[in-house]
Amino acid sequence: MTPPVECIEFYFDFSSPYGYLASEKIDDLAARFGRKVKWRPILLGVVFKQTGAAPLTLVPLKGEYSLHDFSRSARFLDVPYKHPETFPLNTMHAARAYYWLHEQDCARARAFAHSVYRACFAEGRDISQPDVVLELAARQGADRATLSAALNSQALKERLKAECDAALGKGVFGSPYIIVDGEPFFGADRLPQIERWLASGGF
Amino acid sequence: MTPPVECIEFYFDFSSPYGYLASEKIDDLAARFGRKVKWRPILLGVVFKQTGAAPLTLVPLKGEYSLHDFSRSARFLDVPYKHPETFPLNTMHAARAYYWLHEQDCARARAFAHSVYRACFAEGRDISQPDVVLELAARQGADRATLSAALNSQALKERLKAECDAALGKGVFGSPYIIVDGEPFFGADRLPQIERWLASGGF
Numbered sequence: 001m002t003p004p005v006e007c008i009e010f011y012f013d014f015s016s017p018y019g020y021l022a023s024e025k026i027d028d029l030a031a032r033f034g035r036k037v038k039w040r041p042i043l044l045g046v047v048f049k050q051t052g053a054a055p056l057t058l059v060p061l062k063g064e065y066s067l068h069d070f071s072r073s074a075r076f077l078d079v080p081y082k083h084p085e086t087f088p089l090n091t092m093h094a095a096r097a098y099y100w101l102h103e104q105d106c107a108r109a110r111a112f113a114h115s116v117y118r119a120c121f122a123e124g125r126d127i128s129q130p131d132v133v134l135e136l137a138a139r140q141g142a143d144r145a146t147l148s149a150a151l152n153s154q155a156l157k158e159r160l161k162a163e164c165d166a167a168l169g170k171g172v173f174g175s176p177y178i179i180v181d182g183e184p185f186f187g188a189d190r191l192p193q194i195e196r197w198l199a200s201g202g203f
Numbered sequence: 204m205t206p207p208v209e210c211i212e213f214y215f216d217f218s219s220p221y222g223y224l225a226s227e228k229i230d231d232l233a234a235r236f237g238r239k240v241k242w243r244p245i246l247l248g249v250v251f252k253q254t255g256a257a258p259l260t261l262v263p264l265k266g267e268y269s270l271h272d273f274s275r276s277a278r279f280l281d282v283p284y285k286h287p288e289t290f291p292l293n294t295m296h297a298a299r300a301y302y303w304l305h306e307q308d309c310a311r312a313r314a315f316a317h318s319v320y321r322a323c324f325a326e327g328r329d330i331s332q333p334d335v336v337l338e339l340a341a342r343q344g345a346d347r348a349t350l351s352a353a354l355n356s357q358a359l360k361e362r363l364k365a366e367c368d369a370a371l372g373k374g375v376f377g378s379p380y381i382i383v384d385g386e387p388f389f390g391a392d393r394l395p396q397i398e399r400w401l402a403s404g405g406f
Binding site: 047050051052053059060061062064065068069072073075076168171172173174184186187189190192193196203 | 250253254255256262263264265267268271272275276278279371374375376377387389390392393395396399406
């Protein structure tokens with residue numbers, strides 16, 4: 001009997017430019033090999049407390065390069081890109097809304113995640129704002145008032161915290177961080193390695 | 204009249220695993236587009252003082268992943284790889300010897316640089332040791348006694364310092380850092396972008 005095929009795990013922060021680039025590619029890539037992807041938004045702020053890392057754009061020299069590389073890598077991957085005016089930005093509300101939607105309907109949560117990333121990195125929206133998050137969730141059928149109340153509920157806070165802790169426990173230190181059958185890949189630039197891994201079952 | 208074609212600039216530290224991977228590919232890649240490469244070893248220690256960065260393997264969580272990714276990326280690029288027993292390591296002598304050789308003969312300096320990288324990342328040699336550096340330089344025809352004296356000369360110290368300062372002035376913050384007609388690319392994983400850049404004159 002063939003064992004059930006594990007989902008590819010896709011960890012990301014909604015404020016991560018390279019996470020956004022990976023988000024536009026990972027489902028199609030997985031589907032080409034008959035695989036599905038489990039999306040797991042996390043908060044890089046929580047992760048960076050463990051690693052001592054800082055947001056890329058705040059690192060001397062590397063910051064300026066990164067801004068340039070975000071756009072160029074987007075063109076390379078044929079993904080629209082417009083760097084957010086406010087950056088870095090807080091993605092707590094977006095991540096909480098994702099998990100709230102996910103408990104009701106995985107497909108809507110996925111569509112919501114895409115819409116958040118595109119709002120942030122292609123449409124110039126400020127996704128740190130609860131109003132923007134609620135609007136995007138409402139487009140996926142969420143009841144705005146119910147979600148608005150839930151965003152500050154203890155249950156949802158704890159759910160996101162548990163997801164971040166679980167990610168740290170798996171060694172996630174940045175975004176995107178993609179795990180294929182236990183094999184970890186960090187960065188949108190590892191997509192070609194992921195493709196070969198899926199094609200050959202390792203290399 | 205066609206303007207003279209600029210060299211591609213390849214900045215690296217001899218202790219950089221991803222620099223080593225790029226070193227095995229960059230000349231052939233450039234040659235496919237009729238281009239030459241100027242190799243410029245630097246000391247990441249000097250650069251990291253500006254950026255506050257630490258060697259990858261010393262960063263919590265990221266360190267363990269990096270060790271795994273060095274080997275996997277080497278297999279992906281079909282380059283032999285054996286992680287050095289001592290790491291990070293001091294590459295001051297190797298970089299100084301490179302510039303000493305380079306003043307006499309560019310081609311021998313290039314061959315020496317390849318041999319240093321392969322000694323470090325494929326053959327298990329400790330290239331932080333002056334004796335190892337002298338042995339590798341002697342194989343390229345260097346007079347061992349003359350180079351040994353030169354390694355601690357003020358002139359050679361200043362040459363390497365000037366190269367590191369010049370690199371910082373160009374925005375170099377890590378290794379490998381490759382500049383193609385003013386366009387900067389950081390990391391061995393940017394080789395596909397470099398290839399497209401060379402093929403199309405930008406994208």
